[in-house]
Amino acid sequence: DQQVKQNSPSLSVQEGRISILNCDYTNSMFDYFLWYKKYPAEGPTFLISISSIKDKNEDGRFTVFLNKSAKHLSLHIVPSQPGDSAVYFCAASPWNSGNTPLVFGKGTRLSVIA
């Protein structure tokens, strides 16, 4: 039973355009969400996060949107660059405090084409 779902295994986007990566969750106890980027032969790198008390968080080219009623979040990358090509993981944290395990989706492989 997957609690965090990334239904698109892969996505291709042209350089300079917007990349939108989607994530759905089922557990209503999740209240903090994170996105990680992973290159081959490296560990996941923290990208951006959002608390359930917000619906948007922005950091440079990266914006995360949260729709609590739909249990859906998305990561927008604008403009996309070839260096953004990686696997992106959505993760959720079950309680409103730290020191809790992260629950990950299966990831979406983003390819940015020059």
Added chain:
Amino acid sequence: ETGVTQSPTHLIKTRGQQVTLRCSSQSGHNTVSWYQQALGQGPQFIFQYYREEENGRGNFPPRFSGLQFPNYSSELNVNALELDDSALYLCASSWSGAHEQYFGPGTRLTVT
């Protein structure tokens, strides 16, 4: 600031053997979590250590065990290795109370 480091990078073991993986947490972080990432899957939580004690465990059998040392570094031990234990093992460190966890490069374990 030193990031999370893990050793070894790669390891090949035979079914039934035992393995120890090591992790040094990022400077200043006092909490270490271990994850298993099978091919094509997201990382799955094994357990977490805080103040040298296990602070939560995922759905993994007791043959997966760990330690945390006073300097916050950690070990993951797996006994009686099975073929399905072949995976990337990731260590992540964090501040107590923080949601963000910072990952090391992982140890690729192959069980034959």
